[in-house]
Amino acid sequence: MMRSMLKALSLTVAVGTALLMSGGPSHSQTSPELTKKVLQMERDREQEFENYFGEDLASVSKTADETAAELERLSAETGTRSALLYVIPRKSHLHLVLIPPSGTPIVKDFYEVTDPELFAVSRRFHKGILRMDTTQSQSAGQQLYDWIIKPYEQELADAEIDLLLFCLGDGVKDLALPALFNNGSYLIESYAMARIPAFNLIETTYKPFKSGQLLAMGASQFQDPSIPTLPGTAQEIAALSQSLGSAGQSTWGVTRLENRAFTQKRINQNLSKKPYTTLHVSTHAQFQPGQVEESYIQLWDQKLKLNALNAIDWDQSKADLIVLSACQTALGDTDAANGFAGLALKAGVPSAIGTLWSVNDQSTTELMTSFYGALPDSRTKAQALQTAQITAIRQPSSSTSSAAPYYWAGFSLISTPW
Numbered sequence: 001m002m003r004s005m006l007k008a009l010s011l012t013v014a015v016g017t018a019l020l021m022s023g024g025p026s027h028s029q030t031s032p033e034l035t036k037k038v039l040q041m042e043r044d045r046e047q048e049f050e051n052y053f054g055e056d057l058a059s060v061s062k063t064a065d066e067t068a069a070e071l072e073r074l075s076a077e078t079g080t081r082s083a084l085l086y087v088i089p090r091k092s093h094l095h096l097v098l099i100p101p102s103g104t105p106i107v108k109d110f111y112e113v114t115d116p117e118l119f120a121v122s123r124r125f126h127k128g129i130l131r132m133d134t135t136q137s138q139s140a141g142q143q144l145y146d147w148i149i150k151p152y153e154q155e156l157a158d159a160e161i162d163l164l165l166f167c168l169g170d171g172v173k174d175l176a177l178p179a180l181f182n183n184g185s186y187l188i189e190s191y192a193m194a195r196i197p198a199f200n201l202i203e204t205t206y207k208p209f210k211s212g213q214l215l216a217m218g219a220s221q222f223q224d225p226s227i228p229t230l231p232g233t234a235q236e237i238a239a240l241s242q243s244l245g246s247a248g249q250s251t252w253g254v255t256r257l258e259n260r261a262f263t264q265k266r267i268n269q270n271l272s273k274k275p276y277t278t279l280h281v282s283t284h285a286q287f288q289p290g291q292v293e294e295s296y297i298q299l300w301d302q303k304l305k306l307n308a309l310n311a312i313d314w315d316q317s318k319a320d321l322i323v324l325s326a327c328q329t330a331l332g333d334t335d336a337a338n339g340f341a342g343l344a345l346k347a348g349v350p351s352a353i354g355t356l357w358s359v360n361d362q363s364t365t366e367l368m369t370s371f372y373g374a375l376p377d378s379r380t381k382a383q384a385l386q387t388a389q390i391t392a393i394r395q396p397s398s399s400t401s402s403a404a405p406y407y408w409a410g411f412s413l414i415s416t417p418w
Contacts, residue, residue: 028103028104029065030063030064030104034064034105035063038064038067039063041086041097042060042062042200045167045198045201046200046201048170049197049341049345052292052335053292053307057201059200060198061200062199064099064104064105067084067199068101070204071083071084071099071100072101074101074204074206074418075101077206078380078418080162080192080383081101081159081160081161081163082101082161082164082165082418083156083161084099084167084199085099085152085164085165086098087166087167087172088168089118089172091114091115092111092115093109093110093112093114094118094147095109096108096110096151100155100156106155110147113147118147118172119332121143122140122172122332124140125140125141125144126176126331126332128140128141129404129406132404134404134405141179141186142181142182144175144180148180150182163192163380163382164193164194165193165196165199167196167198173195173334173340173341174329174332174336174337174356176356176405176409177412178411178412179405186393188389188393188409192385192386192417194351194413194414194415194416194417195341195412195413195414196341196414196415196416197341197345201345202415202416203416204418206418208379209378210251210277210376211244211251212253212275212276213252213254213255213275213277214280215267215271215279215317216240216241216256216257216282217256217257217261217262217267217280217282217283218230218236218258218262218282219258219299219300220233220234222298222300230282230283230326232326232361232362232364233283233326235362237256239365240254240280241256243369244372259300261300262283263299264299264302264304264311264312267312268312271312271313271316272313272316276318277320278319278320278321279314279317279319280368281297281324282324283298284328285298285327285328286327287329287339287340289333289335291335292307292335293306293307293308295335297309306346310347314349315347315349320349321349321353321381322347322349322351322353323368324354325353325355326358326364327356328357328358329356340354340356344416345415350415350416351413351415352414353411353412353413353414354411354412355411355412356409356410356412357410359406359410360397360399360400362397363392363397363407366399367388367389367391367392367408370387370388370391371385374388381417381418382413382418388408389408389409389411392408
């Protein structure tokens with residue numbers, strides 16, 4: 001569909017442009033009707049994850065005005081300007097809601113963007129990325145940008161937004177957001193970003209990230225010889241240990257659990273010994289169609305199923321971040337997308353980084369090394385990942401000599417971006 005044919009049927013309940021500037025918070029209040037609708041949208045997202053995981057997760061109570069106030073507070077505390085964007089396919093149309101800091105919701109409905117058309121473009125977008133067909137991925141990425149981001153370009157600019165939280169509905173939860181494309185540049189070059197299950201389901205207390213102890217674990221081979229090897233795991237863990245333990249990164253301490261030591265028992269033993277800032281996992285992590293137990297993280301000797309993820313006491317370490325650098329997600333499948341997007345939620349850790357598809361080992365090592373190097377000096381985790389992804393675009397990996405989105409767009413920050 002030509003972009004010029006899009007005609008938004010828009011309900012804009014927002015403060016004026018001037019009041020959306022960072023220096024002038026709005027005192028407007030969201031109407032009771034719109035407050036109710038936004039709350040219901042949050043409850044719907046919560047219900048999707050509760051149905052998938054089969055458990056009660058939280059109580060949705062924050063109103064749109066309370067969400068906007070929290071975004072304003074977090075913007076002040078972090079020195080970044082954060083906004084929340086809901087992208088909800090509704091069969092007959094695309095439903096978008098932007099909540100800026102200290103603003104009221106800006107709602108836009110596009111009745112020319114039906115689910116079949118949206119999902120077809122999303123499939124073409126992902127196929128282009130995975131086949132490294134840049135022409136196809138950029139063309140589809142431009143269309144997705146025009147549907148999702150372009151309607152709010154002016155509001156985002158006026159509010160000086162540099163960090164976007166995406167709350168995505170079924171059908172687009174696995175969208176490779178960093179690679180949305182606009183006139184020669186990727187979305188990640190303009191905004192740091194995170195995908196969240198629902199605003200009511202994430203941690204909103206800001207603690208400046210401090211480098212500390214990292215538990216790096218994974219396996220390049222497994223007890224069951226039929227499981228494909230991951231030769232890049234040893235290289236990745238060794239590179240992280242070397243780079244983070246160097247003089248320039250001496251504030252990091254690295255503990256390694258590899259191959260036979262990468263078991264549920266040994267992980268829990270290590271988590272009980274001392275606090276870790278970050279947990280880094282390099283192994284097969286599959287987010288599959290079907291029930292939650294179909295998805296898993298492969299340990300040395302067993303599959304740790306997603307519904308049993310709390311068999312490992314992740315939060316005992318008080319870690320702020322868990323990284324799974326070798327995930328494989330069944331793109332386009334609702335159940336797989338729920339598992340991926342709910343990773344941090346289920347692990348009980350404020351933030352997670354995962355990959356939508358497995359990536360060339362060397363480029364993953366370089367992107368992860370760049371991310372950890374940027375973390376201590378970044379205002380948010382989202383900014384550190386953005387820095388690493390922009391580096392991958394502008395200074396491609398020595399192993400690939402390519403800035404193709406395949407190598408960097410699958411990395412996603414999940415839940416708390418701060």
